[in-house]
Amino acid sequence: MALTSKIFLDDRRTKKDGTQPLKLRITIDRKSIEIPLGYTIQPAYWDDAKKEVKKNYPAVQNVTRLNNLIKKRHSDAVEKVIQLEDSGEINVLSMKDIKNRITGKRDETFILEFTNSIIEELEEGGKVGNARVYKTMRNSVHTFLKRKDIPIKQITFKWLKKYEAWYLGRGNSANGLGVNMRTLRAVINRAIKQKLVSREDYAFEHYQVKKEKTRKRAVAATDIEKIKSFVPQTKQQKRAKDYFMMSFYLMGASFIDLAFLKVENINAGRIEYKRRKTGKLHSIKITEPLQEIVDKYLKGKRKGDFILNVIKSEDVKKQYVNVRDELRRYNRRLKEIGELCGLESELTSYVARHSFATIAKFKDVPVSVISQALGHTNLETTETYLAEFDIAVLDDYNELIINQ
Numbered sequence: 001m002a003l004t005s006k007i008f009l010d011d012r013r014t015k016k017d018g019t020q021p022l023k024l025r026i027t028i029d030r031k032s033i034e035i036p037l038g039y040t041i042q043p044a045y046w047d048d049a050k051k052e053v054k055k056n057y058p059a060v061q062n063v064t065r066l067n068n069l070i071k072k073r074h075s076d077a078v079e080k081v082i083q084l085e086d087s088g089e090i091n092v093l094s095m096k097d098i099k100n101r102i103t104g105k106r107d108e109t110f111i112l113e114f115t116n117s118i119i120e121e122l123e124e125g126g127k128v129g130n131a132r133v134y135k136t137m138r139n140s141v142h143t144f145l146k147r148k149d150i151p152i153k154q155i156t157f158k159w160l161k162k163y164e165a166w167y168l169g170r171g172n173s174a175n176g177l178g179v180n181m182r183t184l185r186a187v188i189n190r191a192i193k194q195k196l197v198s199r200e201d202y203a204f205e206h207y208q209v210k211k212e213k214t215r216k217r218a219v220a221a222t223d224i225e226k227i228k229s230f231v232p233q234t235k236q237q238k239r240a241k242d243y244f245m246m247s248f249y250l251m252g253a254s255f256i257d258l259a260f261l262k263v264e265n266i267n268a269g270r271i272e273y274k275r276r277k278t279g280k281l282h283s284i285k286i287t288e289p290l291q292e293i294v295d296k297y298l299k300g301k302r303k304g305d306f307i308l309n310v311i312k313s314e315d316v317k318k319q320y321v322n323v324r325d326e327l328r329r330y331n332r333r334l335k336e337i338g339e340l341c342g343l344e345s346e347l348t349s350y351v352a353r354h355s356f357a358t359i360a361k362f363k364d365v366p367v368s369v370i371s372q373a374l375g376h377t378n379l380e381t382t383e384t385y386l387a388e389f390d391i392a393v394l395d396d397y398n399e400l401i402i403n404q
Helices: 063-087 095-103 111-124 128-144 157-169 172-192 223-230 237-248 256-257 290-299 316-339 349-362 367-374 380-385 388-400
Strands: 002-010 019-027 031-041 270-274 282-287
Touching: 019 063, 019 095, 031 063, 031 095, 063 095, 063 256, 063 290, 111 128, 111 172, 111 256, 128 157, 128 172, 128 316, 157 172, 223 349, 223 388, 237 290, 237 316, 237 349, 256 316, 349 367
Parallel strands: none
Antiparallel strands: 002 019, 019 031, 270 282
């Protein structure tokens, strides 16, 4: 952390009597906050070189005492910043939060304003996809609140149930509600962690986030074979097939991870990358069918180039727009491919991921191994992917029993 501090007279705020407010400016990693010290002084009585009030200042009887008070406020403020750094809290605080900690001011923390600060932080860190999830929740809550903002402590269990009823009453899905509620919960947990609100104000203590089973996303191994042998009729279908099979061969890699793969991610016959959603490192051997696809996109590429031709911009936000637009085109082409292959289930970009997991389970691959391959942070998520497998197994056993 780069920390500097300075006491100064703010000549932008000159009063009618010619005095100017004395302030403390603290700069942390090139971001500054200004804290009024509670005194206004005429410039003629301020020694800017020594950063103290001159001895001939007539407004107080003891100038030395005044200067000592100013120096103590300065040192106390700097010490508070150092304490925040030592505790690690400074890494999750905004500059406004740091100012409030220094001054002891505890303003109400408003849900939309605080969410906006998280979104800004995520975007500055290049996590545009995560920022988009927070924006979706923020926009929904903003509409529910009729474009007003409220303190976090006003979000109670009763408030959550009202928001739930409003959201579902607009024809939205329970899973969409679940995403928003989990995001809202993350925002409140972060505010509690930063000690901006009390743990007593935690609304999710007894609220259970809703979840419903999604439509079938996986296809059988025989369907994967149909896709493999499918002869594309257009360049767009050819590219979509490459994306799909590449995802399948990379243990169900998500499309966004495919789009951001670079030539430099290829190392010693393996593709190594960090999953953008979780940051988990993957190292996957390049099999022969995967190599055939990759080779088609490597011609003329240098180490820092993206393997696929999805991303066209150097700007991070525009890169995510490139991925989003291509994903839409990709899914349209996959729908065509699925229909031409005669698949019963709709073919989407996520089918490759779910199918990899389901086929692996049918081949008796342990769930823990499948979870690691998919980059999940817990087995519960993997088991959700594999729920359809368990139903299929039950159906088989049922037929076996009743046909005896």
